[in-house]
Amino acid sequence: MPTSPLATDLSSTTHGRRLSGGVARAGLLLLATGALALTALLSLRVGSVAVSSRDVLGALFAYAPESYEQTVVRALRLPRTIVGAGVGAALALAGAGMQAATRNPLAEPALLGVNSGAAFAIVTAVYLGHLAHPLQHIWFGFLGGLGSAALVYAIGSAGPGGATPVKLALAGMVVSALLGSWTTALLLLDQQALEVVRFWLVGSLAGRDLGVFRAVSPFLLAGIGGMLLLGRHLTVLSLGEEAARSLGMHTGRVRALVVGLVALMTGAAVAAAGPIGFVGLAVPHMVRGLVGPDYRWVLPLCLVTGPLVLLGADILGRVLARPGELPVGIVTALLGAPFLIALARRRRGVEP
Amino acid sequence: MRPGRGRRLVRVGPVSAQVDLRAAACTALALGALLVLAGWGLTLGRFPIPAGDLVRALVGRGDRETAFILLELRLPRILTAAMVGAMLAMSGTIFQGLLRNPLVSPDIVGVNAGATLAAVFWIVHRLPAAGLPAAAFLGALAAAGTIYVLTWRGRIDPMRLILVGIGVGALLNAGTGWLLVRYSIYQVSEAVLWMSGSVYASDWQDVGVLAAGLAVLAPAGAALMGPLRVLQLGELSARGLGMPVERTWLALTAVGCALSGLAVSVAGPVGFVAFAVPHFARMLVGALPSPEFYLFSGALGALLVLAADLFAQHALPVSLPVGVVTAALGGPYFLFLLYRTSVRR
Numbered sequence: 001m002p003t004s005p006l007a008t009d010l011s012s013t014t015h016g017r018r019l020s021g022g023v024a025r026a027g028l029l030l031l032a033t034g035a036l037a038l039t040a041l042l043s044l045r046v047g048s049v050a051v052s053s054r055d056v057l058g059a060l061f062a063y064a065p066e067s068y069e070q071t072v073v074r075a076l077r078l079p080r081t082i083v084g085a086g087v088g089a090a091l092a093l094a095g096a097g098m099q100a101a102t103r104n105p106l107a108e109p110a111l112l113g114v115n116s117g118a119a120f121a122i123v124t125a126v127y128l129g130h131l132a133h134p135l136q137h138i139w140f141g142f143l144g145g146l147g148s149a150a151l152v153y154a155i156g157s158a159g160p161g162g163a164t165p166v167k168l169a170l171a172g173m174v175v176s177a178l179l180g181s182w183t184t185a186l187l188l189l190d191q192q193a194l195e196v197v198r199f200w201l202v203g204s205l206a207g208r209d210l211g212v213f214r215a216v217s218p219f220l221l222a223g224i225g226g227m228l229l230l231g232r233h234l235t236v237l238s239l240g241e242e243a244a245r246s247l248g249m250h251t252g253r254v255r256a257l258v259v260g261l262v263a264l265m266t267g268a269a270v271a272a273a274g275p276i277g278f279v280g281l282a283v284p285h286m287v288r289g290l291v292g293p294d295y296r297w298v299l300p301l302c303l304v305t306g307p308l309v310l311l312g313a314d315i316l317g318r319v320l321a322r323p324g325e326l327p328v329g330i331v332t333a334l335l336g337a338p339f340l341i342a343l344a345r346r347r348r349g350v351e352p
Numbered sequence: 353m354r355p356g357r358g359r360r361l362v363r364v365g366p367v368s369a370q371v372d373l374r375a376a377a378c379t380a381l382a383l384g385a386l387l388v389l390a391g392w393g394l395t396l397g398r399f400p401i402p403a404g405d406l407v408r409a410l411v412g413r414g415d416r417e418t419a420f421i422l423l424e425l426r427l428p429r430i431l432t433a434a435m436v437g438a439m440l441a442m443s444g445t446i447f448q449g450l451l452r453n454p455l456v457s458p459d460i461v462g463v464n465a466g467a468t469l470a471a472v473f474w475i476v477h478r479l480p481a482a483g484l485p486a487a488a489f490l491g492a493l494a495a496a497g498t499i500y501v502l503t504w505r506g507r508i509d510p511m512r513l514i515l516v517g518i519g520v521g522a523l524l525n526a527g528t529g530w531l532l533v534r535y536s537i538y539q540v541s542e543a544v545l546w547m548s549g550s551v552y553a554s555d556w557q558d559v560g561v562l563a564a565g566l567a568v569l570a571p572a573g574a575a576l577m578g579p580l581r582v583l584q585l586g587e588l589s590a591r592g593l594g595m596p597v598e599r600t601w602l603a604l605t606a607v608g609c610a611l612s613g614l615a616v617s618v619a620g621p622v623g624f625v626a627f628a629v630p631h632f633a634r635m636l637v638g639a640l641p642s643p644e645f646y647l648f649s650g651a652l653g654a655l656l657v658l659a660a661d662l663f664a665q666h667a668l669p670v671s672l673p674v675g676v677v678t679a680a681l682g683g684p685y686f687l688f689l690l691y692r693t694s695v696r697r
Contacts, residue, residue, distance in 0.1 A: 106518070158691050169455055170631075170690060177624045178683035184548045185676045187541075194544060195537050202529040277522060327533065333526035337519040341502060344515030 025297050028290060032304040036085075039311045043081040044073050046315050048323045051077075075209075083208040084314050084328070085307035086220045087273045090265040092306025093227045095280030096287070096298055100234040101258040102165040108281040109266035111169060112259065115275035116176040117148025118267065119201060120183045126193040127186045137200070138215050138271040145267030151175055153259055203276035203329020205314050216268040223265030228303065230258065231296035238293060276329045278336030279310055285343070309335075375637045375644035382651035386658065390430050393662045394422055424555075432554035433661040433674060434654040435562040436615040437625055441653025442573050442646060443612035444626030445633070449580050449641045450604050451510045457627035458612035460517040461605065464621040465524035466495025467613065471620070472528050472543045476535040484546075485561075485617040492613035495524060500605060507587075508601050549622035549675020551661055558618045565614040570650065573607050574643035580604060581641050622657065624679040628686050629653040635689045656682055 044056045051069045058064060059073035094109040102111075121144020122137050152175050156168035187194045233254050236244045244251050269276070287301045310328065313335055317326035362371045395401050399421055401409070408414040409422045443458045451460070459465065470491025474484050499520050503513045528547075532540050579600045583590050590597050612626060633649035660681045661674040 106515070155687055155691065166454065167690065171687065173455065173627065174679075174683050174686050174690070177627075177679040181623065181676045181679040181683075184544070185672055185680075187544055188548060188672065188676070189670065191537060191541050194541055198532055198540065202533055326530070330526045330530050333522045333529075337523040337526075340519035340522075341516050344512045344519065345502065345505065 025291050025301075029297075029301055029304065032301060032308060036304050036308045036311075039308055039315070040081055040085065043084065043311045043315050044077045047072070047077060047318050048325075079210045079213060080205050080208050080314070081311060082210070083213050083272055084205045084311050086213060086217065087205075087269040087276065088279060088307035088310030089224055089303050090220050090269040090306070091276065091279040091310070092283040092287075092302040093224055093299060094262040094265045094269075096284035096295065096302045097227050097230070097234065097258045097262050098280070099284050100238040100295060101255045101262075102168060103238060103240060104165050104169070105285065106281065107165075107169075108277075109262055109269075110176075110275065110277065110280070111172045112263055112266070113148040113152045113172045113175040113179065114145035114263060114266040115270055116179040116183070117151075118142070118145040118270045119197070119275070120144055120148070120179040122200065123183045123186045123193050123197050126196050127190050135211055135215060138212060141271035142216070142219070142267045145270050146263055148175055148179060149259070149263035149267065153256070153263075157256075199327070200274045202327040203274035203332075204327035205273055206325060206327070208272060212272050216272045219264050219268035223261045223268065224303065226261045227258075227265070228299050230254075230261075231294075231299045234258070234295035234299070235293065238295065274327075274329060276310070276332055278332045278340075279306055282336045282339055283309055286339075372637075372642055372644040375642065375648045378637050379644060379648040379651050382648065382655055386434060386651060386655050389655065389658055389662070390434065393430050393658065394426050396662065396666050397421070397426065428556050428559050429551055429554045429661070430658060431559045432551045432562060432618065433658045435559070435566055436551060436619045436622060437629075437653040437655070437657025438650040439562070439566060439569070439611040439615040439653075440622060440625040440657070441629035441633075442570065442650045443608045443615070444628075444653075445630045445641070445646055445649045446573060446576075446580070446604055446608035446611070447626075448630050449577075449584065450601070450608070451514060452584060453510070453514065454631065455627075456514065458608060459521065459621075459626070460514055461609060462495030462499045462517055462520050462524060463492040463609055463612045464616060465521040465528070467492040467616045468547055468621055469524045469528045469531075470494075471546050472531050475543045475546060476531050476539040478539070485558075488620075489613050489617035492616055493609065495520060496605070496609040496613070507598060508605075545673065546620045548673040549620040549678075550673030551619050551657075552673065554618070562614060562618060565610065569607055569611050569614075570647070572603075573611070574646050576600070576604050576607060577641045577643045577646050584641070620673075620675060622675040622678055624682055625653050625657055628682050629656060631686065632656075632682075632689065 041053075041056060044059070045051050045053060049069065049072050051073055055067065055069040056073055058067070059070040059078070063074055064070055091109060095107070098107040098109055098111060099105055101107075118141035121140040124144075125136065125140040152168065152172045155175070156164075156171035187197065233249065236247055236249050237251060237254055237258075239247075241251055244254075266280075283302055283306050284298065287298050287305055291297045291301060310332070313331040314328040316335070317328050317331040320326055320331075360371055360373050362369055391403075391406070394406055395403060401418055401422065405414055405418055406422065409419045412419075414422075440458070443463075447456050447458055447460065448454055467488040468491075471484060471488040474487045479487075499513070499517050500508070502520065503509070503516045505512075532543065535543075579595060582593055582595055583597065583600060583604075585593075587597055590600075615622070629652050630649050633645060633652055636652075637645065637648060657674060657678060660677040663681060664672045664674050664677040
């Protein structure tokens with residue numbers, strides 16, 4: 001089987017504009033953190049109910065339950081913002097981990113079949129049990145995502161070569177297609193399930209409360225923390241199989257660990273917000289373009305930039321379609337696609 | 353010139369050609385199986401028709417009721433399923449060869465996403481059903497054209513095409529997703545039915561469109577396999593051999609898009625076939641792109657989709673769209689082949 005040209009490096013276009021040196025990178029990290037704080041505040045302010053900055057601060061630090069505006073902030077927008085931040089961070093870090101572990105700049109967490117596994121589990125649960133409470137969806141989604149990721153990894157790593165990127169991608173595509181076809185069959189048989197699931201399937205933060213965050217946060221935090229510790233390993237792994245081995249790394253074990261963390265984080269993120277595309281693909285790209293391929297810097301920046309992008313998209317969705325809102329999964333596609341196209345067009349063609 | 357490995361020089365009078373015997377034999381085998389399966393499929397259904405009546409009706413001597421069921425209901429559906437499968441598989445063979453990437457399918461040039469957005473728009477707005485295939489076909493062409501134009505910078509770079517394809521595809525899918533959450537559940541479930549890909553209620557008009565397309569595009573694609581093989585040597589080598597690279601690219605893309613666009617416009621996006629059948633074909637005959645390989649993969653696609661449709665109609669307690677079953681049927685086999693080839697290495 002020919003090696004995949006997907007594995008050519010895309011970030012080569014941004015040579016010469018990369019920041020080098022610890023001070024510049026730390027400055028960038030600080031800048032992004034500031035921007036994230038502002039975006040989070042904006043996410044508390046913007047929406048169909050107009051809320052002043054004073055009410056936002058009041059709701060955060062001196063909550064007065066009798067104020068309608070403060071209640072909106074506290075009960076609706078704060079949980080939504082927290083869930084969005086957690087999901088954004090998880091998706092961006094999971095994307096960075098996947099791209100390094102598979103040496104495929106187009107890898108994204110969905111490659112492991114997590115999305116289709118979660119969708120299949122949720123639809124099956126709705127079909128069989130007519131679940132009422134959204135928190136139940138979360139557990140089915142989470143377990144379904146983990147299950148399909150495990151299946152993809154087991155199939156993709158069978159045989160002497162281990163989990164090569166192409167085998168992993170093929171297994172992921174086939175398992176996704178398989179689960180997707182079962183999901184479609186159930187949706188065709190059960191209109192009720194379609195009604196419940198179609199809003200989940202576009203990926204949205206609307207109506208996510210703190211119960212949702214509490215349910216997924218242990219997995220999100222464990223995944224995020226674990227991935228942040230692996231910066232050095234990811235840098236070595238992204239040098240390629242042979243280089244990493246000759247540096248003394250047990251690549252199979254590290255790759256399995258990375259994939260496990262990715263499945264954990266993505267499963268939790270998908271369960272909480274539905275399948276949201278492009279954050280896991282575009283954010284690591286953007287970050288690598290800025291600070292270069294050293295994952296000790298890429299990962300912390302992803303941790304900050306992921307939530308920044310996801311919350312920004314969510315705010316935009318609320319502004320663009322007032323008084324309703326565009327689901328954040330649609331906004332990330334609307335924003336991410338032109339970005340990807342521009343990136344692709346800037347790339348100089350490489351003679352094969 | 354000496355024939356390559358596994359190939360024989362075949363002479364018929366003044367004409368001679370190199371033929372990959374293994375692929376040719378497998379093609380004949382697959383076509384034979386297709387014929388048997390189609391014949392068997394004609395006898396199946398709520399109104400079982402014994403083989404004797406089947407033959408009588410096909411030569412025009414059966415009673416009118418049997419003839420109607422066979423010729424107006426079952427035969428068009430079987431022909432549609434087989435041709436849709438063949439066209440998707442051929443299209444997949446072209447794109448996987450052209451982009452030299454085993455992971456792509458015609459979806460990458462936006463054919464499915466464009467057709468789906470147009471068709472879903474058509475369905476949720478309750479526009480006349482007769483125009484649906486044309487709308488889907490135009491959507492597919494518009495998407496593919498957009499992607500081609502956005503990728504073009506003096507030449508087509510395969511990696512850039514993949515990236516632009518993913519981007520445009522995501523935009524179109526976001527549009528479809530938006531339509532699916534905005535409209536009432538009744539229209540949306542109709543749209544989901546189309547999106548799952550089915551050959552239900554195919555008529556002779558569908559068969560005519562597909563047959564005309566196949567009659568032009570199958571030979572055109574087969575003739576382009578030689579240039580494709582040269583192209584796979586690398587662009588520099590192809591230019592060095594005097595090949596007009598841009599024109600060859602355009603011709604291959606156009607044939608590939610037309611094949612899958614026609615199939616999708618009639619049957620909806622039947623998943624998995626275009627992506628997986630070229631793999632099946634490669635794992636079975638292990639060939640470089642050649643006319644024989646291309647036709648073999650077409651025959652295999654026809655076989656898979658026809659088998660899936662018969663299974664979806666008759667083997668399950670509820671009849672399902674064929675697109676739901678292709679992956680369910682082909683997926684496990686694909687994983688088995690993947691496992692076996694990787695273990696053998």
